[in-house]
Amino acid sequence: MSSSLIPPAAPAVTEAQIQQAVALLDAGELVAFPTETVYGLGADAENPQAVARIYAAKGRPANHPVIVHLGPGGDPHYWVRELPADAQKLIDAFWPGPLTLILKRAAHIPPAVSGGQDSVGLRSPSHPIAQALLGAFDARRGGRAGVAAPSANRFGHVSPTTAQHVRDEFGDTVHVLDGGASEVGIESTIVDLSRGFPALLRPGHVTPLEIAEVLGVAPRLPDGSDATAPRASGTLKAHYAPRTPLALLPFASLEPLLVGAREGGMRVALIARRSSAGDWAQTPNVNFIAAPDDPRRYARELYGLLRTLDGARVARILVEQLPDTPEWIAVNDRLGRAAAAFESHE
Ligand code: TXA
Ligand code: MG
Numbered sequence: 001m002s003s004s005l006i007p008p009a010a011p012a013v014t015e016a017q018i019q020q021a022v023a024l025l026d027a028g029e030l031v032a033f034p035t036e037t038v039y040g041l042g043a044d045a046e047n048p049q050a051v052a053r054i055y056a057a058k059g060r061p062a063n064h065p066v067i068v069h070l071g072p073g074g075d076p077h078y079w080v081r082e083l084p085a086d087a088q089k090l091i092d093a094f095w096p097g098p099l100t101l102i103l104k105r106a107a108h109i110p111p112a113v114s115g116g117q118d119s120v121g122l123r124s125p126s127h128p129i130a131q132a133l134l135g136a137f138d139a140r141r142g143g144r145a146g147v148a149a150p151s152a153n154r155f156g157h158v159s160p161t162t163a164q165h166v167r168d169e170f171g172d173t174v175h176v177l178d179g180g181a182s183e184v185g186i187e188s189t190i191v192d193l194s195r196g197f198p199a200l201l202r203p204g205h206v207t208p209l210e211i212a213e214v215l216g217v218a219p220r221l222p223d224g225s226d227a228t229a230p231r232a233s234g235t236l237k238a239h240y241a242p243r244t245p246l247a248l249l250p251f252a253s254l255e256p257l258l259v260g261a262r263e264g265g266m267r268v269a270l271i272a273r274r275s276s277a278g279d280w281a282q283t284p285n286v287n288f289i290a291a292p293d294d295p296r297r298y299a300r301e302l303y304g305l306l307r308t309l310d311g312a313r314v315a316r317i318l319v320e321q322l323p324d325t326p327e328w329i330a331v332n333d334r335l336g337r338a339a340a341a342f343e344s345h346e
Contacts, residue, residue, distance in 0.1 A: 034179025040149030071134030
């Protein structure tokens with residue numbers, strides 16, 4: 001993983017707690033665990049009944065694939081039909097870390113993990129508690145275990161970046177290992193290598209430029225364009241949404257909404273650069289949050305902020321649009337999806 005990440009100051013999880021979690025996984029139960037990106041809702045990847053429990057808990061359609069998480073000594077070859085040279089290069093460069101690879105699934109791996117598709121998503125997280133859990137589950141199973149885990153939130157909602165967020169989603173129905181706040185804060189970068197060319201399915205902490213440096217070729221976007229170029233808009237689907245309506249607009253287009261809110265006596269949240277916000281940063285009905293100017297810090301804080309604002313009784317969350325440049329691609333993607341969830345309300 002990139003050197004810009006500081007190791008998380010994780011609360012201590014004891015060996016006994018890891019063994020208790022492994023016993024739950026072994027018995028086909030769910031365990032929520034920290035990763036450097038977001039918290040995952042884990043189940044034994046080779047147990048279709050256990051994987052079905054994930055879908056039931058999340059309220060997620062069963063044709064949505066989940067990512068299989070491997071421990072520090074995990075062998076990707078076990079899960080795939082073939083491991084292309086590009087996959088090995090990306091594994092060497094970014095594992096353990098926030099990069100998921102989509103590869104052709106080996107015939108003996110149950111299709112339930114990939115929603116029936118012939119592929120499988122693999123990732124080896126770097127968070128020490130994720131590694132301890134995955135390593136111990138591996139040991140229990142003789143060295144080849146994988147934990148299927150989507151983000152530990154209800155379907156379509158914001159991913160959790162703390163153990164408390166997971167409890168807020170599922171109450172005490174799910175066992176949670178507490179590893180502190182996730183350092184990356186948004187879900188892993190996903191690169192599809194199952195179709196003969198690298199394609200970026202989801203932007204994240206590992207950037208298209210970093211991937212291009214390793215592969216010698218830029219990953220493609222779903223529309224066929226080069227993912228290291230500025231992002232084309234219009235392909236966003238509603239997802240990752242807070243409960244409070246969110247608008248993502250250039251500051252000039254937010255101002256009429258701010259004026260309207262002030263006149264209507266409505267409380268709103270404003271996430272913008274201080275230089276753009278001007279006097280709106282001190283207006284009584286505006287809950288102003290200075291936007292981090294570094295994309296990775298913005299990513300780390302984003303989901304926690306959206307959850308806090310969901311609890312702050314604001315009528316709307318107004319977010320200043322970010323630059324349409326490669327370093328902002330991941331934050332733009334998540335904010336764009338959050339806004340898309342409310343576009344019909346405009
Ligand atoms: O950072 C992350 O990736 C987190 C942590 C827990 O590891 N996990 C995560 O999982 O974000 P989830 O389920 O919320 O998102 C997984 C996404 C799916 O929605 C799908 O887009 C893609 O990964 N995916 C997984 N397996 C796939 C496959 N076989 N083919 C295509 N897409 C796949
Ligand atoms: Mg998710």
